[in-house]
Amino acid sequence: MTNIKEIAARAGVSPSTVSRVLNGNGYVSEDKKRRVLAASEELDYAPNLNAVSLKRGATRRIGLVAPMFDESVQRFTGGFVRAAQAGGYSVTLFITGMDRVREREALEALRHKQVDALALVIFANDLSLIESYAKYGPIVAWQRVVAEHIPSVFMNQYDGYMLGLEHLYSRGYRRICNVYGSTSRLNTVSRMDAYRDFCAAHGLDEHELEHFYEISTIEDGERIARLWTESPRRPDAFIAANDYSAAGLVAEARRLGLSVPGDFAVCGFDNLEFARLLDLTTIHYPVDLQAGNAFAIIRGRIEDIELPLRPLQFHLVQRATT
Amino acid sequence: MTNIKEIAARAGVSPSTVSRVLNGNGYVSEDKKRRVLAASEELDYAPNLNAVSLKRGATRRIGLVAPMFDESVQRFTGGFVRAAQAGGYSVTLFITGMDRVREREALEALRHKQVDALALVIFANDLSLIESYAKYGPIVAWQRVVAEHIPSVFMNQYDGYMLGLEHLYSRGYRRICNVYGSTSRLNTVSRMDAYRDFCAAHGLDEHELEHFYEISTIEDGERIARLWTESPRRPDAFIAANDYSAAGLVAEARRLGLSVPGDFAVCGFDNLEFARLLDLTTIHYPVDLQAGNAFAIIRGRIEDIELPLRPLQFHLVQRATT
DNA sequence: TTAATCTATGGCATCGATTTCAGGTCAAGC
DNA sequence: GCTTGACCTGAAATCGATGCCATAGATTAA
Structure with a gap:
């Protein structure tokens, strides 16, 4: 492969001058500049980035x-x-x-x-x-x-989650079940905080329903939909940690012949591509x-x-x- | 940052010996080997990969x-x-x-x-x-x-596409509309070949229906579903170039109150994640x-x-x- | 005993660029 | 006439590792 030295030889200058021309720093006469450029063109020169990285650190x-x-x-x-x-x-x-x-x-x-x-x-x-x-x-x-x-x-997940909760409230849902993700993540903690404050603000009992934890996949969501049918205290809405679980919930509910949002509403999180396909309400943020x-x-x-x-x-x- | 030379100094050997130890080639006495290893441990050594890449090419x-x-x-x-x-x-x-x-x-x-x-x-x-x-x-x-x-x-798309076509045929569909992708791709050409052969094999008229070309997005699929309702010669099945367009078709059809596969069947391609959510028949291959x-x-x-x-x-x- | 081979080690060139240093010319300013 | 500084250039050190080559002692084979 052609290197800076060959260009120098061809242009009749030193490697230093070639480097100066190619990087545009230091003084170089117009004449040599032209010759270097021409030579590097003719030789189809491409700097070896490994050498550059090594030198520059x-x-x-x-x-x-x-x-x-x-x-x-x-x-x-x-x-x-x-x-x-x-x-x-x-x-x-x-x-x-x-x-x-x-x-x-x-x-x-x-x-x-x-x-x-x-x-x-x-x-x-x-x-x-x-x-x-x-x-x-x-x-x-x-x-x-x-x-x-x-x-x-x-991003402060508190705000986003609250947006979902307030939306559900405004649509008349009062028995909202949380479908949380991994509890070791601070994101989840923020969401739990949001729910607590939400309940306090609207005088709801945050312990009335059983919530779900460590939920993340489509399969998890499907399982939750099936559980709903035999649940003694049925929620009228779910708010999920991500669209995967929300989508699983919606898809399985429809398969079971349930109506969404007739039997229960579902709000997802992330606004993934398939959310539009399932007509899933969800929370979007600019990733x-x-x-x-x-x-x-x-x-x-x-x-x-x-x-x-x-x-x-x-x-x-x-x-x-x- | 610590380099091979410092290790050499600390271990009381030459850089060459250090390199030999670290790369495990050439002869090195057990004693020096140990000293080099110890020194490189103590100095928290990590080879600079830019230098290695430069040297090795x-x-x-x-x-x-x-x-x-x-x-x-x-x-x-x-x-x-x-x-x-x-x-x-x-x-x-x-x-x-x-x-x-x-x-x-x-x-x-x-x-x-x-x-x-x-x-x-x-x-x-x-x-x-x-x-x-x-x-x-x-x-x-x-x-x-x-x-x-x-x-x-x-992969030879011909085979995959034929799989879908034969499947539709076996389910009783005879008015199959092709939803092709970019015609400049050889994949699409293979699919068109498959369709021609399929028609020939089953005595179908390949020009009976209008087909779609350059289709790739969900929106494209939705558009096709809407066109179907006002089409004079309605297909009874669609086979799509990818799951996006197929999903758009299915989702929009359901929104329009149409029945899939009652009004028309849809077969996708790629088996993307959301295909399962929409219960979309599709062709899978191991990407x-x-x-x-x-x-x-x-x-x-x-x-x-x-x-x-x-x-x-x-x-x-x-x-x-x- | 001598030649051949194995083991062990350091010196040094090399990969391909960048950059400092030193030296040189030339014109402007005092 | 001398200083100053802008302009121009090449030699050489450097980045950090690799690996060839030379050397030399220790074995082994002839």
Whole structure:
């Protein structure tokens, strides 16, 4: 492959001069500039980025770490990659399957200078382990975390969840059942807080119904729909932690011949693509902008500048299930 | 950051010996081996992969180029990344949005040795341009292409489509309307071939109905459902190029109060996640294994070995829409 | 006893770029 | 006439690792 030295030889200058021309810094006479450019054109030159990265001590590459690749992650990834590309960075993907060892390999990639920074979608290892890698480069999280060196781009789920709850209330539902996700996540805690405050504000008994925890898949949702039919104290509405479980609920209910929202209403969360297909009421938020913010934070730290973050808002998408 | 030289100093050996120990080649006495290992432990050493890549002339990194992220691409990406990680490679993502310039940047990344190889999901540039980059490293395509230096991992869509057609026939449908995707793709051509042969085999008139072309989105599908109601020559079944359009068809039909499959049957293609939610009959094929094959081809070329490819099969998933 | 082979180690060139340093020319300013 | 500073250039060090080559002692074979 052709390198800077060959260009130098062909143009009759030193490698330093070639570098100066190609990077546009320092003084170079017009004449030599032209000759270098011509030579690099003729030789079909492309700088070896490994050498550049080595010398500069930076790769302009960011690692994106996700447990798997579902639609939410995909959206985040899409937004992140687009923002990064626009900023002249590329993105290397690490899929961990929530496996700690795999995840650790991604962290090691940062230590090995394979990437300049990491964006963690959701992580499996202890926060303290993650934090111990922060000295090798910026790390931001999507999931909400409380850690000094790990900023996160979470949105206040309290607000979004409250939006859903108030919507259900306004449509006349009073026996609202919560279908929570993983209780170890702060997001879930925020949602539980929202529900408590919601009940207090409207004089509802928050313990009247049994709620569900650790729910995340379509299958989980389907199971809940089946349980409903034999439940002694039936809720008249469900609010779910994500659209997967909500969709499972709606789809299974329809299969069972139940009417949604006649028998019970369902409100999802995330506004995934299939929500529209099922006419599922759900809560939307701009994942791609959030990913853009994640990138902005990272870039800000790498280049030591202050970049503005886009303010993000939840937004209720009302469809036929409420 | 600590490097090989510092370890050498601390262990009282030369950098060459350190390299030998860490890479496990050449002769090193047990004593020095121990000292090097201890020193590298104490200094929390991590090799700088940029230097390694520069020296070795290979990065063990593969670029994955996709126009955007729908669920199919997402599946392919997931399968590819997992296979690559298992093989000790990492994957850098390029999202092109079908923009030729962006796509070209991905090709350039290969030329600049940022990646060792490229996997193209779907590409926008001329095949000849893509081919001109093959000299910089292996390039495989997902989309079916005919090019000497660009192998692809396409499956014969003819078989899959025929599976759907025969299924519809066996369920008694005779007025089958094709909802084709982009006619510039060879996949679509194969499907058109299948339909012709299918008609010939069953003595059907392939020109009796009007078919649809360039259909790909949910909205397209919804539009087709609405057209059906006012169509003079109504088909009794639709077979779609992908689940998006099929889902749009089904969802809109249900909204219009039509019965599926009472008024018309629908068979999709791809078996995306939401197909189950809509109880959509569709054609499944193992995208993740296909992605694994793509990686196997790439790896085989990089390491100059012969890797076995998994045989792939279509598979009809019958649900409630046929 | 001598030649051949194995084991062990360090020196140094190398991968391909960037950047500092030092040296040089030339014109403007005092 | 001398200083100052802008302009221009190449040599060489550097980033961090790898691996060839030379050397040399210890064995083994002839």
